[in-house]
Amino acid sequence: MAIANKNIIFVAGLGGIGLDTSREIVKSGPKNLVILDRIENPAAIAELKAINPKVTVTFYPYDVTVPLAETTKLLTTVFAQLKTVDLLINGAGILDDHQIERTIAVNFTGLVNTTTAILEFWDKRKGGPGGVIANICSVTGFNAIYQVPVYSASKAAVVSFTSSLAKLAPITGVTAYSINPGITKTTLVHKFNSWLDVEPRVAELLDEHPTQTTLQCAQNFVKAIEANQNGAIWKLDLGRLDPVNWTKHWDSGI
Ligand SMILES: NC(=O)c1ccc[n+]([C@@H]2O[C@H](COP(=O)([O-])OP(=O)(O)OC[C@H]3O[C@@H](n4cnc5c(N)ncnc54)[C@H](O)[C@@H]3O)[C@@H](O)[C@H]2O)c1
Numbered sequence: 001m002a003i004a005n006k007n008i009i010f011v012a013g014l015g016g017i018g019l020d021t022s023r024e025i026v027k028s029g030p031k032n033l034v035i036l037d038r039i040e041n042p043a044a045i046a047e048l049k050a051i052n053p054k055v056t057v058t059f060y061p062y063d064v065t066v067p068l069a070e071t072t073k074l075l076t077t078v079f080a081q082l083k084t085v086d087l088l089i090n091g092a093g094i095l096d097d098h099q100i101e102r103t104i105a106v107n108f109t110g111l112v113n114t115t116t117a118i119l120e121f122w123d124k125r126k127g128g129p130g131g132v133i134a135n136i137c138s139v140t141g142f143n144a145i146y147q148v149p150v151y152s153a154s155k156a157a158v159v160s161f162t163s164s165l166a167k168l169a170p171i172t173g174v175t176a177y178s179i180n181p182g183i184t185k186t187t188l189v190h191k192f193n194s195w196l197d198v199e200p201r202v203a204e205l206l207d208e209h210p211t212q213t214t215l216q217c218a219q220n221f222v223k224a225i226e227a228n229q230n231g232a233i234w235k236l237d238l239g240r241l242d243p244v245n246w247t248k249h250w251d252s253g254i
């Protein structure tokens with residue numbers, strides 16, 4: 001998908017990975033970039049507008065843990081503004097294995113609800129135009145950082161959900177792929193709680209290994225958007241962009 005002249009909704013577009021990705025997206029000249037995020041950062045919005053004045057950048061406060069009806073109401077406002085939406089990026093995530101229920105609520109349920117809500121507008125069975133969803137999951141969704149089993153499991157859940165969305169595309173008209181960064185230098189990973197404090201030094205230990213910058217991640221994120229490959233499982237690690245070939249161990253047959 002060429003980003004030029006498209007309408008994009010970016011949930012969590014102001015975070016560490018999010019803001020650098022928003023910067024790279026704006027450079028590619030979409031018609032509209034609508035950022036939905038829990039954090040408000042008017043300076044960042046102003047900066048995005050300044051990067052490319054031809055792009056209309058809009059912000060709406062959004063907490064992905066709100067009831068589905070509230071998400072649908074917000075999307076109704078966004079669609080009234082944009083008329084059409086080409087790409088939804090779901091990027092909200094927290095990393096704190098002391099917050100078990102909130103981790104699942106944000107990282108999994110929030111992504112599922114936002115996806116469910118936009119299907120109201122996109123589902124071709126309802127006369128919708130279809131669309132594209134890019135879900136920010138994680139390499140920990142493939143192989144856990146086992147000291148944060150709740151976070152890792154929440155990311156495995158969204159990797160799985162995204163793969164199912166892609167297989168459902170012939171029915172819904174909505175394609176999907178997952179964006180799976182490796183360890184990327186943001187405040188999220190600076191310090192965080194392990195489950196039951198099994199490893200209080202988990203962040204320090206990870207920091208002893210190679211990581212990537214948010215800019216490297218963002219530049220590869222845009223390449224994945226442009227590739228627009230339904231069902232792709234993209235690994236964005238150590239400054240690289242690589243497709244992951246998922247091993248099939250069982251087939252439902254349907
Ligand atoms: N940094 C990494 O190493 C890494 C690796 C793989 C995946 N990820 C994922 O990338 C995404 C961004 O992470 P980051 O490293 O930039 O961290 P970050 O903390 O800078 O960004 C998290 C983003 O999620 C938003 N968010 C959190 N809770 C929310 C809620 N309830 N409603 C709406 N938005 C909410 C935040 O406002 C922020 O924009 C997350 O989903 C994270 O799990 C990060």
Ligand SMILES: CCCCCCO
Binds near residue numbers: 137182
């Ligand atoms: C340093 C731990 C990073 C965990 C986020 C990967 O999704």
